[in-house]
């Protein structure tokens with residue numbers, strides 16, 4: 001249909017500013033999208049850097065690292081939660097279910113608790129340990145040296161937290177604080193315990209823990225992202241701790257998304 005002169009005049013009068021407004025709103029939107037993307041990329045980069053640091057230093061070095069700048073801990077956990085949001089299942093939920101199926105009188109120590117999700121979701125008394133405490137319920141320490149008494153705990157949990165190069169000392173600490181027959185529950189990133197992808201031999205890892213004074217009760221490799229290894233502390237002290245052959249656990253480095 002042919003446009004009348006008066007319509008054309010109206011369109012030219014009113015149409016142009018409208019188009020300009022929508023063009024400038026498009027520019028604002030796309031530049032804020034761009035800034036959001038840049039921010040996400042930057043924080044993803046920071047997360048990967050802190051993550052690599054935690055996997056390549058000892059626990060006390062990691063403690064000093066966060067003491068110098070506690071904001072790095074929040075940065076790490078923002079990135080970690082982003083990564084976890086892509087996992088179909090979270091190991092902390094499986095451990096939560098395991099605890100819920102048992103007596104709530106079991107006393108738990110969560111080694112490397114992160115945001116203390118485990119403590120928040122069970123009725124048990126949970127001692128939550130991490131390098132930084134952002135919550136009054138979390139005790140800040142290097143978990144190779146907790147303030148717990150010897151033989152005072154029923155369940156020790158390491159959910160994706162065997163990060164430091166001195167990880168055997170975390171398991172030794174768990175052995176110290178666990179009661180005889182107490183449970184040691186480990187969830188670890190699958191690639192770290194998969195020889196096909198350059199990871200450690202899970203049999204060697206499990207044997208080292210048994211040599212420390214535990215009996216293996218469950219090995220679950222069914223999940224794509226993580227393995228579950230459960231143990232019970234032996235009734236009698238058998239380990240000398242010396243001569244245990246620990247495999248090297250490779251860092252879990254997350255890909256850029």
Ligand SMILES: C[S@@+](CC[C@H](N)C(=O)[O-])C[C@H]1O[C@@H](n2cnc3c(N)ncnc32)[C@H](O)[C@@H]1O
Nearest residue numbers: 059092112113114130131142143159160161163
């Ligand atoms: C990958 S996050 C897992 C957090 C939580 N367990 C979960 O499943 O969501 C590992 C946590 O272990 C903590 N961690 C690593 N080494 C530690 C150490 N030596 N002492 C205390 N916490 C440690 C880190 O600060 C981090 O919060």
